[in-house]
Amino acid sequence: MSIAGKIVDLFKRVEKVLQGGGEQAMEKQKAQGKLGARDRIVTLLDKKSFHEYDMFVEHQARDFGMDKKKLPGDGVITGTGTVNKKPVCIFAQDFTVAGGSLGLMHARKITKVMDHAIKQGMPLIGINDSGGARIQEGVDSLAGYGEIFYRNTLASGVVPQISVILGPCAGGAVYSPALTDFVFVVDKISKMFITGPEVIKTVLGEEISMEELGGARVHTTITGNAHFFSESELDCFDQIKKLLSYIPWNNTRKAETITPHLPKLEYNIHSIIPAESTKPYDVRTVFKAVFDSSEFFEIQELWAANIVIGFARLNGETVGVVGNQPLVLAGVLDVDSSDKAARFIRFCDAFNIPLITFVDLPGYLPGIDQEHAGVIRHGAKILYAYSEATVPKLTVILRKAYGGGYIAMCSRHLGADFVFAWPNAEIAVMGPEGAANIIFRAEITNSPNPEATRKQKVNEYKEKFANPYVAAASGHVDAVIHPEQTRDFLAHALLITAQKTETRPAKKHGVPPF
């Protein structure tokens, strides 16, 4: 065969693989509002940047008639490309080919790009759309999953890992996304669960739909398994691109710095916080008044909304932002909000992203359900994550900072580099009412008018301790600042801490509470 003939032959082979599961299967995919696997990759990546590998990989299964079955690309498309001109490794399972089922070679294609991502130091994006293990391949398909999970773990904290759930992702398959840093889901398309509605019905006799059990809304509002919710696949890709613009390629780099912009003038930092400490407000408005272009990229917006986490930029540099949200459950720490913040703090620390914490909380949520759900162990995660982090840590106390909540929210005692407080901040061992009731118990009970004495003592306590100056007198707060100075103080602190190096006792790894 001439070279030209061989090239024609190559084209024919490529053409065959590009057809995936064939026209009919593709029609079915589109009828569900889903893009084809290759279209997904091409739409997400920069134009003409996708380079595909392992097109001609074939499965080696021989049982159950598999020896006669050809599966184009073995049901997964893998390669490299760029997003915002940054390199990424990517794979997309192709549901049109044997339901995107995972066999050993399918998994080996995935682990190959994962190895590239780790070695070459670039983010990994996995698009999941699969019916699960390829049963015909038996335990080999389990081996495939295991090899993926192992690499997810190796890559954790080395390169950012992003999972995009664009179809079913059930059984063992869900553990790969769970091990990655960010999980994206799309309404009515994503389905994630360990055991499906059928099994639940046979074992427990309970009936539930797939959507109610593990749909996009469930995982972004109830379970917290997913981080970003979108109405459509295209919106989802836009969110992924935006996320990638905030984070570095790998753990040896810093996120890209862009041209700084001032916040928009419409956000007047004075008028955000109500004078009475019992009135709620949206802490995100404070972020908008402080950060570049008044932009805040929120993560897990719909779950555990009593704490807010996300990325913003200060003088063009990416920062990780954590803030109590007085608008929801008074901004208390509880099981879910602790989990949410702790994991984010660890991500930022692993990827050299400075942390800025905004504090306004009454403390931990009291309740039998919280105590029995293990709030001690969950709440400890925040303390661990902040203490462990060696990136620049800056804290602004906006209003209430009481008790254990004060300590947990990146206080100086957990290693904050700078702690600033607004003049209306209340930093004390506990709320004035509770503190006065304990300290002045005898005086109150012995008083001819206990209620009046109690009120008077609460006011006395408030006057004396519900302010930032007691903490400032001990040096726990570095500066009490005018709210208008917040951006300036934070930007300067970022500059001062830019070369921060902090070493920790050598160890294999810590044993954080889980």
Added chain:
Amino acid sequence: MTTQDKSPATSSFLIDDTSYETTVTKKFECRKPYTPVNPREVLCVIPGVIKKIYVHKGQRVRAKEKLFVLEAMKMENEIISSAEGVIKNIHMVESQLVTKGQLLIEFE
């Protein structure tokens, strides 16, 4: 007495077409069956005190209209209606202590 006599009572437990003889945990026994969220019910999300009720039985409210104020963790939370509807019943009075999950308002 044999060891068998001492072992606690087991029950059968079906997973993947196989029935296993096993004991079950207290948590499993006490689990609540799943009930879908009823959009016609306003449930309490955090323990607290009802400070003020703005609406009454039979009233038609618009979306985003104030329903009541719940003070919890020293914060006065204004609870607003998520949709338009007519109030069928109110299960609280002002100054009442309410717990998490308690039914507060029913819509028709």
